[in-house]
Amino acid sequence: MYGSTGYSNGDHQQQPGAGEKRGASRGRRGGRRSRDLHGFRVSEYNHHQNISNNDDQQEQKSPPPCTDFDKAYFHSYAHVGIHEEMIKDRVRTETYKAAVMQHQSFIEGKVVMDVGCGTGILSIFCAQAGAKRVYAVDASDIAVQANEVVKANNLAERVIVLHGRVEDVEIDEEVDVIISEWMGYMLLYESMLGSVITARDRWLKRGGLILPCNATLYMAPITHPDRYNDSIGFWRNVYGIDMSAMLQLAKQCAFEEPCVETITGENVMTWPHVVKHVDCYTIQLHELESVSTRYKFQSMMRAPLHGFAFWFDVEFSGPANSPTNNHTQSLLIGTSNNNPVDGIPRKKRSNPNEALVLSTAPEDPPTHWQQTLVYFYDPIELEQDQIIEGSLTLSQSKENRRFMNILLEYSSGGRSYVKESVMR
Numbered sequence: 001m002y003g004s005t006g007y008s009n010g011d012h013q014q015q016p017g018a019g020e021k022r023g024a025s026r027g028r029r030g031g032r033r034s035r036d037l038h039g040f041r042v043s044e045y046n047h048h049q050n051i052s053n054n055d056d057q058q059e060q061k062s063p064p065p066c067t068d069f070d071k072a073y074f075h076s077y078a079h080v081g082i083h084e085e086m087i088k089d090r091v092r093t094e095t096y097k098a099a100v101m102q103h104q105s106f107i108e109g110k111v112v113m114d115v116g117c118g119t120g121i122l123s124i125f126c127a128q129a130g131a132k133r134v135y136a137v138d139a140s141d142i143a144v145q146a147n148e149v150v151k152a153n154n155l156a157e158r159v160i161v162l163h164g165r166v167e168d169v170e171i172d173e174e175v176d177v178i179i180s181e182w183m184g185y186m187l188l189y190e191s192m193l194g195s196v197i198t199a200r201d202r203w204l205k206r207g208g209l210i211l212p213c214n215a216t217l218y219m220a221p222i223t224h225p226d227r228y229n230d231s232i233g234f235w236r237n238v239y240g241i242d243m244s245a246m247l248q249l250a251k252q253c254a255f256e257e258p259c260v261e262t263i264t265g266e267n268v269m270t271w272p273h274v275v276k277h278v279d280c281y282t283i284q285l286h287e288l289e290s291v292s293t294r295y296k297f298q299s300m301m302r303a304p305l306h307g308f309a310f311w312f313d314v315e316f317s318g319p320a321n322s323p324t325n326n327h328t329q330s331l332l333i334g335t336s337n338n339n340p341v342d343g344i345p346r347k348k349r350s351n352p353n354e355a356l357v358l359s360t361a362p363e364d365p366p367t368h369w370q371q372t373l374v375y376f377y378d379p380i381e382l383e384q385d386q387i388i389e390g391s392l393t394l395s396q397s398k399e400n401r402r403f404m405n406i407l408l409e410y411s412s413g414g415r416s417y418v419k420e421s422v423m424r
């Protein structure tokens with residue numbers, strides 16, 4: 001815990017020791033590889049202070065346990081490399097900075113919570129925008145460095161670093177603003193959005209602001225002959241030797257799991273389909289356990305279909321046009337005008353001037369999220385205007401809710417296929 005009164009890191013420990021370097025490997029965001037679990041101080045069962053003891057009033061809720069997978073996840077964020085990669089992603093970091101500055105008049109003099117502060121960069125942006133107080137929360141040992149960064153910038157009076165899970169820490173006031181960079185690959189990988197929901201439900205004032213306020217996950221069929229030939233076609237003729245016997249293994253190894261890669265707009269065969277639209281003001285935890293959609297595409301070209309690409313964007317708008325302030329009205333009319341409805345294809349937002357957008361689309365400047373590709377083991381030759389349709393289910397893995405199960409059903413030209421994979 002940093003600071004004296006009014007807040008705690010949830011496990012009532014003293015200032016953590018210096019963050020040791022434990023050789024966490026840099027790779028996919030969210031601790032894909034690190035499994036070294038030493039040194040974590042995240043409490044397993046802490047009860048929120050504000051929970052009523054009266055069973056009739058409210059069922060007692062304790063925070064979800066911090067599993068070994070969670071500990072490994074937080075451990076991966078103790079490594080400098082992952083923060084360096086994120087901060088050097090200028091599209092990401094500059095969009096967040098611009099969003100803070102765009103909302104300066106709302107942030108000035110207000111209380112902010114940065115959910116998953118990492119090195120503290122977004123908290124410091126908010127302090128620079130005039131926030132009265134910023135709670136910078138992170139369960140990873142990177143919080144130790146965040147605290148040093150805050151002190152070195154003479155912001156210790158206003159930026160309070162809490163080393164603990166958002167689910168466990170305690171503060172004794174409500175907040176006006178929640179800011180968080182929670183998006184994983186394919187938007188929902190990492191399952192960090194749940195922690196933003198927890199923070200919102202514990203502390204956000206009515207009429208408060210969430211940055212970003214909404215997110216949309218898209219999918220589209222892609223053709224990528226170069227990639228396919230590079231990994232698969234290659235085995236047909238290796239220095240004049242027929243190595244086709246390797247083909248099955250090559251397909252399995254290359255395409256069993258989703259791939260995080262950069263493609264371009266030229267790889268995309270149709271307008272995208274909206275898999276899921278997330279309104280950060282209203283989304284509930286249970287909605288994240290499983291997301292399903294049905295899709296139908298009509299190919300705009302004659303080309304081999306190699307799989308599907310996924311990408312997302314997030315919007316920073318409000319509070320003037322945020323659902324919090326228009327909540328009653330939105331409920332009455334059923335939907336807000338700006339929001340894409342799940343399943344309805346759209347090229348891009350219809351009115352790009354309305355909100356600041358951080359996009360990871362293939363046609364936009366690249367980010368560290370790139371795009372996520374689910375390749376088929378064998379391509380399907382598509383004619384122009386040919387239909388490809390099916391369903392997609394993304395669900396949190398039972399083994400580790402930060403992993404994502406992907407069930408893809410697709411049919412075209414009278415044949416049906418199923419591809420199951422896990423993003424881990």
Ligand SMILES: C[S@@+](CC[C@H](N)C(=O)[O-])C[C@H]1O[C@@H](n2cnc3c(N)ncnc32)[C@H](O)[C@@H]1O
Pocket residue numbers: 073074077083086087115116117118119120121122137138139140142164165166167180181182183192195
């Ligand atoms: C994607 S990083 C963002 C870091 C920083 N905000 C930035 O923009 O550079 C997410 C951070 O959130 C932290 N985090 C994830 N879930 C958390 C939770 N439930 N409680 C506290 N910190 C969490 C991770 O440890 C990680 O440092």
